[in-house]
């Protein structure tokens with residue numbers, strides 16, 4: 523049942539990791555992965571991963587592993603332990619209805635590892651993800667849809683499926699979706715893997 527779907531997503535994630543040089547260079551595939559048997563948690567945004575995944579943005583991406591992982595994540599969405607990091611005071615009610623993330627691999631993930639944190643994040647159209655930061659270094663990799671990414675000290679850039687973007691330790695960053703949603707695979711490395719991001723001070 524759902525364990526099979528998680529195994530298929532992990533296999534797709536590993537193939538994806540090997541296929542994208544920027545991802546493989548960010549960190550080696552962990553060698554301490556074990557199944558953690560965590561219960562699912564559904565939130566409003568989770569259903570949108572299947573009903574509005576963002577295909578319209580750029581069609582099927584050129585790299586087959588990106589499409590395969592996106593399909594595996596869609597299949598997994600009803601069983602994943604979806605979370606909200608933020609409060610309504612921080613991001614507003616609408617944001618919380620159309621956003622969510624879950625940890626595929628990591629200290630509190632469906633698959634346990636202390637070497638990495640690999641999360642899947644989804645944001646619906648026309649959302650502003652305010653400036654935030656965290657101690658671990660981060661690599662965003664786009665599975666479907668598109669968004670404008672901003673980071674202090676770096677050029678703004680619109681990312682589409684197959685693109686990646688790195689954020690440094692405690693580098694404030696933000697994101698805006700427009701007419702399309704976005705589905706991202708996010709990798710963390712370094713200290714503080716189990717911590718939540720914090721809103722930036724200014």
Ligand code: ZN
Nearest residue numbers: 660689695719
């Ligand atoms: Zn981040």
